[in-house]
Amino acid sequence: MKCVKVKKKKAQTMLNILRKKDLLNNNYKNESDKNYVYIPVIEDTKKKFPDLNFIDKNLVKVETKDNLKQMLENKLSKKELDKLITSFDVIGNIAIIQVPDELIKKQKVIAQCLLKLNKNIKTVLKRAGIHKGEFRTLNLEHIAGIDTKQTIHKENGVKIKLDVEKVYFSPRSSTERKRISGLVKDEEKILVMFSGCAPFPLVLAKNTNAQKITGVELNPIAHKYAKENLTLNKINNIELYLGDVRKIVPTLAEFDRILMPLPKTGEDFLDIALNASKNKSIIHFYDFSDEKDFPDLSINKIKKAAEKFNLSFKVLDSVKCGDYSPGVHRVCIDFQITKICGEEQSQ
Ligand SMILES: C[S@@+](CC[C@H](N)C(=O)[O-])C[C@H]1O[C@@H](n2cnc3c(N)ncnc32)[C@H](O)[C@@H]1O
Structure with a gap:
């Protein structure tokens, strides 16, 4: 250096x-x-x-977010610096920042500093709202750098091509995708409900010896990218369906493992997952949970759904796998169908 x-x-x-x-x-x-x-x-x-x-001389690297504040010291007032949100997501070579209303006039300066600081970032977009609608997408506004919303993100040995505005994707879930990969046994048949542009199917295909992975996604743009991603990663044990989980899953066979990565309304689809399971199937149910309710409230949702099917289950694990808002976590309950009616669930 x-x-x-x-x-x-x-x-x-x-x-x-x-x-x-x-x-x-x-x-x-x-x-x-x-x-x-x-x-x-x-x-x-x-x-x-x-x-x-x-x-x-070999010097210690600085976190980009600390750097950003330092670099903006002579461009923003003390009051503005206090308002600055230094954390941001990077998807491929696109940075997604949040700009508080008080800093809108300075958003270009902030974005340009970010481009200077991190040579891998070529585009800076600003969050304009929250994830919304059935497709869980996010409006994004171009602020600086190359004017594009399409990129290729790399994680867990796979390449994921997507439009960051038209398709839901969270780079923060990469550890969770790795965790699930570590649980998969050889020759499993896996269903990924709500598969998006296929991050879960791709990571599972690349990092496990699963026999087949089936993805079902409602958003046609996400599905288009998912199909492209199979070619991009030269993967041939993934089958993708475009459409509503509610209509498609009942037409498919049973699975050894089912992932439900739709925390916002996932509980409404527990019946579909339970119906596609068999004895010893493992289901990963994602939910949002207040710290104080974790994991009981999420487990109760499973209990309620299982009762309707007269199914028994045991909880294998309950994990916090992200933050949704202060005090509210993205959580996953891993549970296994035991099918023995009347047996108490163990936690
Ligand atoms: C939270 S995103 C997760 C996407 C992807 N699995 C990931 O981890 O990036 C939920 C996805 O479910 C899709 N979705 C919502 N309702 C659906 C339904 N009824 N059937 C199939 N997909 C659905 C949305 O379009 C969205 O892509």
């Missing part, structure tokens, strides 16, 4: 000059020893200030 080595007492002045000229490499932290400060700089610095003392 290229740095400028400068005497401690001159460090602040040097920092101010380099910052003003946009020559700081904000991806790394300054370091110091007894007498000197080492300031990470970009390549161009040598051309502009050839007489400085340049050395190569």
Whole structure:
């Protein structure tokens, strides 16, 4: 890492000059020893200030979000900096940021700093609302960089192509997708209800020895990308259906494992999942849950549905796998059908 080595007492002045000229490499932290400060700089610095003392040194990387605040220090007022939301999602090379109303006039500056800070980000979009409707999609506004909403995201060994506005996708669920992959046994037949552009089917196909994975999705654009993603990843044990889970799943065979990644209204589809299961099938039921209700309320939803079918089940695991809003988690209840009527569920 290229740095400028400068005497401690001159460090602040040097920092101010380099910052003003946009020559700081904000991806790394300054370091110091007894007498000197080492300031990470970009390549161009040598051309502009050839007489400085340049050395190569390994410096600690800075989180982009910390960096963003630092980089905006002389572009936003103290009050504006306090309002800044430094966390953001990255899907492929698109960053999705949130801009509070008070900072709308500064959104371009914020987005441009983000582009500068993270060379993998080529586009910055702003969230304009929340996930809504049957397709759980999100309105997004282009702020800076390449004007596109299509990208290819990489996770868990797969490539996922999608339009981030027209298709639901959360990069934050990658750990959960990995967790489920770790539970799958050889030769399983798996159903992914609400499969979107196929992140779950792809990750399961790539990371397990499942025999077949079936995905069902209502959003035609998500389904189109899902089909494209099978080719992109050269996968041939996934079968995809476009349509309503309620209509399609009853026409399919039984499954060893069923995923229900629709936390908002998933409980309305528990009957469909139970109907497509057999003895020993495992179901992953996603739900939103208040901290205080976890996991009882979600388990009670399963209990109510299972009673109607006269089915028994045992809970294998209850996990928090994301945050929906303060104090409200995205949760998953893993449960197994035991079919032995009247048996108490064990938790
Ligand atoms: C929360 S998203 C999850 C998408 C994907 N599994 C993922 O993890 O990125 C829920 C998906 O369910 C789809 N969906 C909603 N209702 C449906 C239904 N009745 N039948 C099939 N898919 C449905 C939506 O279009 C959306 O793509």
